[in-house]
Amino acid sequence: MDNISVTKEFTWDMAHMLAHHEGMCQNLHGHTYKMQVEIVRFTGNLIKGSDPSKGMVLDFKDLKDIVNERIVKELDHAFMYWVNSPDKTEHEIARILIESGKKVVKVDYRPTAEEMALNFLRILRDEFKKFDVDVKSVKVWETPTSYAKAW
Numbered sequence: 230m231d232n233i234s235v236t237k238e239f240t241w242d243m244a245h246m247l248a249h250h251e252g253m254c255q256n257l258h259g260h261t262y263k264m265q266v267e268i269v270r271f272t273g274n275l276i277k278g279s280d281p282s283k284g285m286v287l288d289f290k291d292l293k294d295i296v297n298e299r300i301v302k303e304l305d306h307a308f309m310y311w312v313n314s315p316d317k318t319e320h321e322i323a324r325i326l327i328e329s330g331k332k333v334v335k336v337d338y339r340p341t342a343e344e345m346a347l348n349f350l351r352i353l354r355d356e357f358k359k360f361d362v363d364v365k366s367v368k369v370w371e372t373p374t375s376y377a378k379a380w
């Protein structure tokens with residue numbers, strides 16, 4: 230049987246720092262992140278019958294709305310703060326930003342593209358269950374030539 234999936238791309242700007250990184254990434258810096266979310270139907274078949282989504286895996290609008298609402302909106306122009314960071318500078322930065330009402334997203338993982346991709350995959354798998362589809366893969370780009378893929 231042939232396979233079919235749909236993929237949508239998202240971007241956001243975000244700051245982070247990688248505690249104890251031996252290179253430049255220990256510094257506070259930002260990326261324009263890019264993410265691709267690939268969706269596949271459990272059955273492998275397109276929607277049938279008289280459904281408004283007939284012939285689709287999932288309406289691109291639903292894909293866009295859910296990923297924006299659940300992931301991208303929260304991250305855009307935020308500082309991603311690792312709450313267990315061994316670098317006290319990171320806690321100081323987060324404290325100052327939070328106290329001055331700036332956008333901070335707290336996570337319990339080191340904010341690498343790999344951890345993000347895995348975390349977003351888990352969140353989205355749960356979100357898309359109600360559509361009877363699965364998230365086949367999540368790719369997160371930190372630079373135009375470097376991405377992590379979770380599936």
Ligand SMILES: [Zn+2]
Pocket residue numbers: 245254258259260371
């Ligand atoms: Zn970085």
